[in-house]
Amino acid sequence: MKESQFKAARDLPSSHILGAGTAMCAGCGGLGAVREVYDVLGKDTIFVNAAGCMTLLSVYPFTPFRGSWLYTAMASAPAGGQGVRDALDIRLEQGSLRKDEDLQVVVLTGDGTANGIGLSATSAAIDRQLDFIYLCYDNEGYGNTGQQTSAATPHGARTATDPETGGMPGRKKDLFAIWTANRPTYAATVLAAEPLDLARKIETARSLSGPRLILALAPCPPGWGFEPSRSVEIGRLAVRTGIFPLKEYIDGRVVHNRIPHPRLPVEDYLKPQQRFAHLFEPQRDDKRIGEIQAAVDAYWLEVENGHA
Amino acid sequence: MYRIRFHGRGGQGMKTASRLLGTALFKSGLEVQDAPRYGAERRGAAMFAYVRADRQPIRERGNVVSPDLLLVADDTLFQVPVAGVMAGVTAETVLAVASTTSEMIWRDRLKIANPIYLLPHSEVVADDDFPDVSAKIAGAAARLTGLVSEAVLLQAVEEEIAQFGPKAVKLNLHAALEGFQAMAAGEGSVRESADLPADSYEKPEWIDLDLDLAATAAPNIHAAANSVQVRTGLWRTLRPVLDPKICGKCTWICGSSCPDGVIGVDAGGYPEIDYDHCKGCMICVVQCPRHAIAAIPEQEAVDALEKTKTAQLKGMPS
Amino acid sequence: MTRALLTGNAAAAWGARLARIDYLPAFPITPQTEIIETISRWIGEDEMRCRMVMLESEHSMLTAAGAAASTGVRTFTATSSQGLLYGMEMLYTIAGWRVPLVLINVSRGLSAPITLEPDHNDILAARDSGCLQLHCATCQEVVDAILIAYRLSEQPQVRLPVIVNLDGFSLSFTREPVSLPDDQAAAHYLPAFRHDAAEFRGGHPASKAVAVLGGGAYSYFRYETHLAALAAIDAYDDAAREFEQQFGRRYPSVECYRNDDAEISFVMIGSFATKAKDAVDRLRDAGHKIGLVRPFMLRPLPEADLRKALVGKSGIAVIDQNLAPGRGGILHGEVTSVLYGQQERPATVLSYIGGLGGRDIVIEEFFQIAADVRAAVASGATPAPRLLYTRNELTDMRKMQAAAHVEATGDGAVDGTGGAPSKETTA
Missing domain, CATH: 3.40.50.970 (Thiamin diphosphate (ThDP)-binding fold, Pyr/PP domains)
Known part of the structure; x- marks a missing residue:
């Protein structure tokens, strides 16, 4: 593979193509990821959007995009991507579109859609080997409607629909594993707080074709309950505690880009977030914290043993 | 009917304020409507909520167009045209503003002769940059209507806030009382506005919509990145201010940590913050390795800037 | 070609x-x-x-x-x-x-x-x-x-x-x-x-x-x-x-078949309309002035053409192959609303629900519908909407219910007079 144009953080773009002035919350980790992805992909990109927080990126008559955007519905954004990709290919073949008028197709969805109502459409797009990037901003809940429990809500996190209990009783769905089980061209986890890692991965994704997953953890100040100023810090803690592994799937193999060493205890990540406050107050819930830690430890043990 | 409108920023508790007042009026024997009005805006963005109260069942619906009582939780909102704070204000409207600027100055600035009451700065601060002033402003509103007793107000606060725990109840009871007591001079000064007579009204200017072609008449935008016309800088209550003397010019750090991408690089290689769009998340303040960016209250920063400008003007040779 | x-x-x-x-x-x-x-x-x-x-x-x-x-x-x-x-x-x-x-x-x-x-x-x-x-x-x-x-x-x-x-x-x-x-x-x-x-x-x-x-x-x-x-x-x-x-093939938005001088019109959409044409011919043979009005385009609704086809008729039968539960035939509602307020609008607009789920509409039924409309025009009383459903069909239904162990009990269970109210409305 060609050497990355991003050798160090100072090589990251200092001006950005996504327009400011969007309605995303202050400190939005999802917006940061979308902006960084767009910088690398460039303006000849079409974002095909599923209903979610990012619906409000473009509110008539204003858009932050210099290229294209299509708002579809919650369940079928990958099918919208299919229609656009197919039509572009037909027109390129017919000669009614020049090669330089081609677009990179990016489906943009939140975790609620990605793991729930939109999973069927996504899965089918992978079956069809659709040439697209699937960018999921994972804020671990239905963020745009006020953070209700989604299939990506982590175990134990309190949400608007799991408020009084011990938080989300189930387990976060493993979207990365669902994708890689179906052998896509590429899959990677990223987050805005690690912009260099993100830029290199998008660079790789851009150089490939076929179905490509970019799963971006999106720290959400109002949904997770922390001050917007801590958004980057919370994201980095997710990596350093091992809760959010930075990895990529390429040529049929999963590679962990950063094995946190030493791994910080999970409570360093949990404690600053209101959604986990019940694990620490009024009494510390050692059992639950221990369970969360054990799951993280087990994951990394598998990585060390070469099984993950 | 009494029509009351609360203006604030997302996160300042205007919905709670409208509910507190609504419950207090309901407990005082009135028929009540209360509702928040949401847009696509987020924390820090201008929003409003309203309450209607009457002795009869209320049939009017939707936004309060012309308020009898207008409460403003954040005085910087007067400068935000999209906030529409002064919309529908008549000569009879009573105003209450959380501000340290005198009512004389406000009357002068707003070019009105209406009564304006000032709410004292609260001791109740939910978090640093967004003081939750809901209970205080609801207490003030209750007193100004003259329809709610102190005891009923406190009952309403207790009921509405109970779900947030005893600590929150205590803080809010205190705040509500503070607001209520501060308005003693204006007790009952709000007057019910008259109903619109059916025989003298402004005729609606209905038009017959013509067919426009789909290129125009579909919800599509062909501009590029025109979202910059939306000044999200108005959401900000704190301003990140760079001290170039401390700055190490590692602009990729603050620049890439800004979710909105509003930190660029100036000609001298320093980070340049676009204050028209900076939402005031303060990530750059936290991320700057040299602590060269400080969080300054917005109003303070604006005032300081104006002083500098005036000083510069004075110092200029004529 | x-x-x-x-x-x-x-x-x-x-x-x-x-x-x-x-x-x-x-x-x-x-x-x-x-x-x-x-x-x-x-x-x-x-x-x-x-x-x-x-x-x-x-x-x-x-x-x-x-x-x-x-x-x-x-x-x-x-x-x-x-x-x-x-x-x-x-x-x-x-x-x-x-x-x-x-x-x-x-x-x-x-x-x-x-x-x-x-x-x-x-x-x-x-x-x-x-x-x-x-x-x-x-x-x-x-x-x-x-x-x-x-x-x-x-x-x-x-x-x-x-x-x-x-x-x-x-x-x-x-x-x-x-x-x-x-x-x-x-x-x-x-x-x-x-x-x-x-x-x-x-x-x-x-x-x-x-x-x-x-x-x-x-x-x-x-x-x-x-x-x-x-x-x-x-x-x-x-x-x-x-x-x-x-x-050389003509497709007006509303097809009118032998309708110009008709006193009574059938209104239908879809393929069974060709059966209605057949019925129109037989009824014409028998001396009845009847025609068919078939909207080919339903959206947009060609209101002017529909009015032109139906205003001045003495009676109309709208045959709906659909059912809006709690309302009845959807086309019936569309047609009557188009006629409302028109001078010389037909006083009698009958509603029939037929052909649900593949059920046939046989020519005798068209003949009977025409007879119903004539009677309604003569009496000035519009009968309640009718489902095209025969005694034999109900008998067969009852046999199936018996096999399914869900026998009906109570009044009007088998005689075909129960169910729909038989009240009449006067136009």
């Missing part, structure tokens, strides 16, 4: 072929599946240059169709019944996208209970979606309607999806003679797809179908969709006139 025996499904595939479609997103459902299978075969045999892709649902299929049409290719797709309803969210959405494309719906009754056989509840559920609707009565009309539908859909004043409806079984699986236009003639009538309205390509910023805040913007966009649909009335007349000039 060649004449061949074709099923309605084959006719639909031919329509798509003659329209030189670029793109077919597809999903199987009975009784539509033959359409996509036929096109797939033609693509495989190099008879057609078209990209076909199998989606995983009708919801996705319609999304892909709308997205492709937005990107500048002539798009065709087909569904039926449950599929149309599964895609309903996107039907409204793509109308709001203002994209040209043609969707075939092969009408079939809706669940529950699930059935494979035809009625019109599926297509009428899409009545208010913003997609235009043409309703075919013959396999010939299916081919022709598709060509006309593309002309209409791609008309700059209109730019809305068009649904071409054909009845399951009675058209979809039934062969009858069809005149196929040759390729050149079809291409002359329907020129190549214009790319200038395509939204998406590099170097041209386009944000499509963005959110709006507030009722002002929303009302404008929605009402413009309505105005565009209304503009389709004249646009349709132009497209149909040119079609007639070129191919």
Whole structure:
């Protein structure tokens, strides 16, 4: 593979193509990821959007995009991507579109859609080997409607629909594993707080074709309950505690880009977030914290043993 | 009917304020409507909520167009045209503003002769940059209507806030009382506005919509990145201010940590913050390795800037 | 031009072929599946240059169709019944996208209970979606309607999806003679797809179908969709006139059969309307002045043409192959609202529900409907809406219920006088 144009953080773009002035919350980790992805992909990109927080990126008559955007519905954004990709290919073949008028197709969805109502459409797009990037901003809940429990809500996190209990009783769905089980061209986890890692991965994704997953953890100040100023810090803690592994799937193999060493205890990540406050107050819930830690430890043990 | 409108920023508790007042009026024997009005805006963005109260069942619906009582939780909102704070204000409207600027100055600035009451700065601060002033402003509103007793107000606060725990109840009871007591001079000064007579009204200017072609008449935008016309800088209550003397010019750090991408690089290689769009998340303040960016209250920063400008003007040779 | 025996499904595939479609997103459902299978075969045999892709649902299929049409290719797709309803969210959405494309719906009754056989509840559920609707009565009309539908859909004043409806079984699986236009003639009538309205390509910023805040913007966009649909009335007349000039077949938006001097009119849509024509002829033979009024286009509703066809009649029978529970026949409501306030409007408009879930409407029933209308006109009393359902059918039903161990008990269980109220309303 060609050497990355991003050798160090100072090589990251200092001006950005996504327009400011969007309605995303202050400190939005999802917006940061979308902006960084767009910088690398460039303006000849079409974002095909599923209903979610990012619906409000473009509110008539204003858009932050210099290229294209299509708002579809919650369940079928990958099918919208299919229609656009197919039509572009037909027109390129017919000669009614020049090669330089081609677009990179990016489906943009939140975790609620990605793991729930939109999973069927996504899965089918992978079956069809659709040439697209699937960018999921994972804020671990239905963020745009006020953070209700989604299939990506982590175990134990309190949400608007799991408020009084011990938080989300189930387990976060493993979207990365669902994708890689179906052998896509590429899959990677990223987050805005690690912009260099993100830029290199998008660079790789851009150089490939076929179905490509970019799963971006999106720290959400109002949904997770922390001050917007801590958004980057919370994201980095997710990596350093091992809760959010930075990895990529390429040529049929999963590679962990950063094995946190030493791994910080999970409570360093949990404690600053209101959604986990019940694990620490009024009494510390050692059992639950221990369970969360054990799951993280087990994951990394598998990585060390070469099984993950 | 009494029509009351609360203006604030997302996160300042205007919905709670409208509910507190609504419950207090309901407990005082009135028929009540209360509702928040949401847009696509987020924390820090201008929003409003309203309450209607009457002795009869209320049939009017939707936004309060012309308020009898207008409460403003954040005085910087007067400068935000999209906030529409002064919309529908008549000569009879009573105003209450959380501000340290005198009512004389406000009357002068707003070019009105209406009564304006000032709410004292609260001791109740939910978090640093967004003081939750809901209970205080609801207490003030209750007193100004003259329809709610102190005891009923406190009952309403207790009921509405109970779900947030005893600590929150205590803080809010205190705040509500503070607001209520501060308005003693204006007790009952709000007057019910008259109903619109059916025989003298402004005729609606209905038009017959013509067919426009789909290129125009579909919800599509062909501009590029025109979202910059939306000044999200108005959401900000704190301003990140760079001290170039401390700055190490590692602009990729603050620049890439800004979710909105509003930190660029100036000609001298320093980070340049676009204050028209900076939402005031303060990530750059936290991320700057040299602590060269400080969080300054917005109003303070604006005032300081104006002083500098005036000083510069004075110092200029004529 | 060649004449061949074709099923309605084959006719639909031919329509798509003659329209030189670029793109077919597809999903199987009975009784539509033959359409996509036929096109797939033609693509495989190099008879057609078209990209076909199998989606995983009708919801996705319609999304892909709308997205492709937005990107500048002539798009065709087909569904039926449950599929149309599964895609309903996107039907409204793509109308709001203002994209040209043609969707075939092969009408079939809706669940529950699930059935494979035809009625019109599926297509009428899409009545208010913003997609235009043409309703075919013959396999010939299916081919022709598709060509006309593309002309209409791609008309700059209109730019809305068009649904071409054909009845399951009675058209979809039934062969009858069809005149196929040759390729050149079809291409002359329907020129190549214009790319200038395509939204998406590099170097041209386009944000499509963005959110709006507030009722002002929303009302404008929605009402413009309505105005565009209304503009389709004249646009349709132009497209149909040119079609007639070129191919000699005439498709007025409202077909009137022996209706000019008729005192009584049947009103129907779809393939059973040809049976009504037969009944009209027999009734005319018997000396009754009766005609048929068949809206070929149901959206936009050609109100002026409908009024012209029905004002001045002494009585009307609207025969609905659909049922809006709690209201009755959907077409009946449409027709009466069009007549309301007209001077010389018929005082007597009878409502019949028939042909649900593939139930036949036999010619004797048309004769009896005509007799009912004559009696109602004479007496001035309009009978309650009637379901076309016979004693024998109920007897058979009771046998099945007995087998299912759900025997009916109580008054009126078997004699066929229970159920619907028999009250009469005076006009």
